[in-house]
Amino acid sequence: MKNTITLAFCLLIACSLFGQKTQRSLVREQNSGKKPVAGAQVVFSEANPVISDNNGLFTLTFSRKKAGEWAFLEDVHKKDYELVNKKEIEQVKLSADERLGVDIIVAPAGKLDAARREYYDISDKALLAGFEREKKALRDKLQKAQLNQQEYEEKFESIHKQYDQQQQQLTQLADKFARVNFDDVSPVYKEALELYKGGHIDQAIAKLESINPAKRTEEIIKEEKRIGDAQKELDAQRAALETEKRQQIANLRLLADMYNADFDPEKAESQYDQLLRLDSTDFEILWDAAKFYKDNHRYDKALAWYQVIIKHPEAEVWQVGNAYSFLGELHTATGNLTTALDVYAHSFGIFQQLSKPTPVQPVYKKNLAAVYSKFGETHLALGNLHIASINFKRCNQILEELYAAYPQNMSFKNDLAISYAKLGEVNYALSNLDQALTFFENCNNIVREIFMSNSQNESFKYTLAASYEHLGTIHLVLSNLNQALSYFLQSNQLIQELYTTNPQNISFKKGLAISSEKLGSTYTTIGDLDQALSHFLQSNQLFLELHTTYPQNASFKNGLAISLENLGSTYTAAGNLNQALTLIENFNKLMAELYASYPQNVQFKNDLAISYSKLGSTHTELGNLDEALTFFENYNKLEKELYAAYPQNVGFKNGLAISYVKLAQVALAKSDNSTAKKHLQEAEKHFSELHQISPQNTTYKKYLDIVRQVLETLK
Numbered sequence: 261m262k263n264t265i266t267l268a269f270c271l272l273i274a275c276s277l278f279g280q281k282t283q284r285s286l287v288r289e290q291n292s293g294k295k296p297v298a299g300a301q302v303v304f305s306e307a308n309p310v311i312s313d314n315n316g317l318f319t320l321t322f323s324r325k326k327a328g329e330w331a332f333l334e335d336v337h338k339k340d341y342e343l344v345n346k347k348e349i350e351q352v353k354l355s356a357d358e359r360l361g362v363d364i365i366v367a368p369a370g371k372l373d374a375a376r377r378e379y380y381d382i383s384d385k386a387l388l389a390g391f392e393r394e395k396k397a398l399r400d401k402l403q404k405a406q407l408n409q410q411e412y413e414e415k416f417e418s419i420h421k422q423y424d425q426q427q428q429q430l431t432q433l434a435d436k437f438a439r440v441n442f443d444d445v446s447p448v449y450k451e452a453l454e455l456y457k458g459g460h461i462d463q464a465i466a467k468l469e470s471i472n473p474a475k476r477t478e479e480i481i482k483e484e485k486r487i488g489d490a491q492k493e494l495d496a497q498r499a500a501l502e503t504e505k506r507q508q509i510a511n512l513r514l515l516a517d518m519y520n521a522d523f524d525p526e527k528a529e530s531q532y533d534q535l536l537r538l539d540s541t542d543f544e545i546l547w548d549a550a551k552f553y554k555d556n557h558r559y560d561k562a563l564a565w566y567q568v569i570i571k572h573p574e575a576e577v578w579q580v581g582n583a584y585s586f587l588g589e590l591h592t593a594t595g596n597l598t599t600a601l602d603v604y605a606h607s608f609g610i611f612q613q614l615s616k617p618t619p620v621q622p623v624y625k626k627n628l629a630a631v632y633s634k635f636g637e638t639h640l641a642l643g644n645l646h647i648a649s650i651n652f653k654r655c656n657q658i659l660e661e662l663y664a665a666y667p668q669n670m671s672f673k674n675d676l677a678i679s680y681a682k683l684g685e686v687n688y689a690l691s692n693l694d695q696a697l698t699f700f701e702n703c704n705n706i707v708r709e710i711f712m713s714n715s716q717n718e719s720f721k722y723t724l725a726a727s728y729e730h731l732g733t734i735h736l737v738l739s740n741l742n743q744a745l746s747y748f749l750q751s752n753q754l755i756q757e758l759y760t761t762n763p764q765n766i767s768f769k770k771g772l773a774i775s776s777e778k779l780g781s782t783y784t785t786i787g788d789l790d791q792a793l794s795h796f797l798q799s800n801q802l803f804l805e806l807h808t809t810y811p812q813n814a815s816f817k818n819g820l821a822i823s824l825e826n827l828g829s830t831y832t833a834a835g836n837l838n839q840a841l842t843l844i845e846n847f848n849k850l851m852a853e854l855y856a857s858y859p860q861n862v863q864f865k866n867d868l869a870i871s872y873s874k875l876g877s878t879h880t881e882l883g884n885l886d887e888a889l890t891f892f893e894n895y896n897k898l899e900k901e902l903y904a905a906y907p908q909n910v911g912f913k914n915g916l917a918i919s920y921v922k923l924a925q926v927a928l929a930k931s932d933n934s935t936a937k938k939h940l941q942e943a944e945k946h947f948s949e950l951h952q953i954s955p956q957n958t959t960y961k962k963y964l965d966i967v968r969q970v971l972e973t974l975k
Contacts, residue, residue, distance in 0.1 A: 281321055281323065283331070284320075286315065287312040287365075288316055290367040297366055299312065301338070302335075304320055304322075306325060307331070340369045344367050376718075377761075381764055383434060390522045431765070440453060446507045448468070451467060474534045477505060480504060480505040513531075546565060547579075550565040570584065604634050608635070612628060615628050622666060626671075633682060646690075681730060688734060691954035722767070732745075732778060736781070748778045748782055755775045758771070773803050789834055796826040799823045800824065800827055807819075821867065822867065824844070824846050841878045844871065844878055852868060862905070889926045892919065896922075899912065899918075943967050947964040
């Protein structure tokens, strides 16, 4: 009898333990009235893969986990479907009642992209309308003398900057709205978003304002505190209030998002400010608010609240690691690169420690790889190319291990491709062209595989286009012109398809402008000036439209400047020197403005130097040798400064060498052979070193031979 009781007791304990390891949930289709989806494979770390049954149900069994511990999603796969609620499902706490706590929501392939485009168009129109409304209000105040001219200009510039920032977030906002599952939200949330989707943004905002989610949330929080002394008796009431509070907070967040879309970031910000005033201890509110401040460039607030998150008692160790990583991104965005490195070191320490136990959670290894990548990007920006290369290699090694262990995980596969592209970029900067080519080819091979399996995914298509562009760039440097042209044409075709489908997407428009520029450069090298001019004109038109629409965007202004340079060089080659001079003078003017606004940006400084070189060359062709000499001296001065600051950068070394050649050309034209010889000797020294660094680069060898031939004639 005693043995029977003991056996029964052991079985009871075993069942209890197994109950903690077992988690049940279901797979449903988005916006379908909770229609179940059968045949979906669900893979979590430390659990066997499972397939949802005809009712969409699945049961996960974790061999070494118990209630309260975190479980991490590795993959959800269903042919012709894609995962919708990745953010909610990628890490979940195991419950004691065997319920996973969140369902998996999927949508037919292509449906999310279609919804994103629809929401993007609506948001873009609403944002532009709000912007125009603000501009008109400012003009009215100026006309009524409520503002003086200086105040008007300052406020006008301020709303321009706000508009640019909000425009850049539209893609992210469209994705967020597209992933909403109407089956699971409150009626008010659903009604407001449906109004928004129909283009009735004012009615949507009015609907949310009418229920005053902030006030109701405040009432709920006060009620929570009142019933705190009667915990056991009021558990049911507390649970109901918590559910409603989350609904109201969701409404509040939706209202903030709609304020954003309506070009009213101040109201959106005030919603999060109010939330934090109501309760700055709620970890979920803290996390969402900090992310909002980060995404909306409210750097002071974001920096402050991430510091609070790091010290929060409910913060998991891995969440602290991510918070440090976000802090690093904020310091990088504000130009504090050295501080960013220090903060990334904290994140690195956390994920390095989390990655030591066996078995290792793959998400921790992925985060460790991400920190290595951030180290690499920061050192690359600081000009520390070899240190950047070491960090990119470590990132790549981890991602190769993850992909080998989880070959079906599309996220790991995509991250691995990006890590190869990073290695390609740093080796290209170091002029290790053979290695750069290998890495770019590895990236392209992986991205092509991903795209073949997800051909309707616009993001993968855009990444594939970028990988072809990388290959075209390096083959152009290697003088493999036919291969370069082939890759640039493939890239251009993909980007053209994306832009034709979604002409409002500014990323696709910029991508097409750059793609046209690459084709123009290739046709110039081949000698087909008509084709080159056609593509350069298209690039110029696209960048002109982007700059006109977003005049405060430095990237678009820089793109417009470079397009003018390309046109000027093409007209020079065709013999239209006066037309070329006008274009290159405009190129120089834009670059001077950009460098004055962003003196720490070394690329703008280098482009300004190139503009002086182009002006010097054009005046040389026109016979204006004194003016040409002045411009070449400016070119040489800036290249000296760049090379002194970044001696590892072969591009700056090459620019310095060319600047000496340009000075020598003017000296020869003035019959000053002594000065010409001095400049050519400097050029020879730099080109010789460049050729030793990168013997595959035919351009360095060509210039070296020419310089030596001219020096022979001056002996």
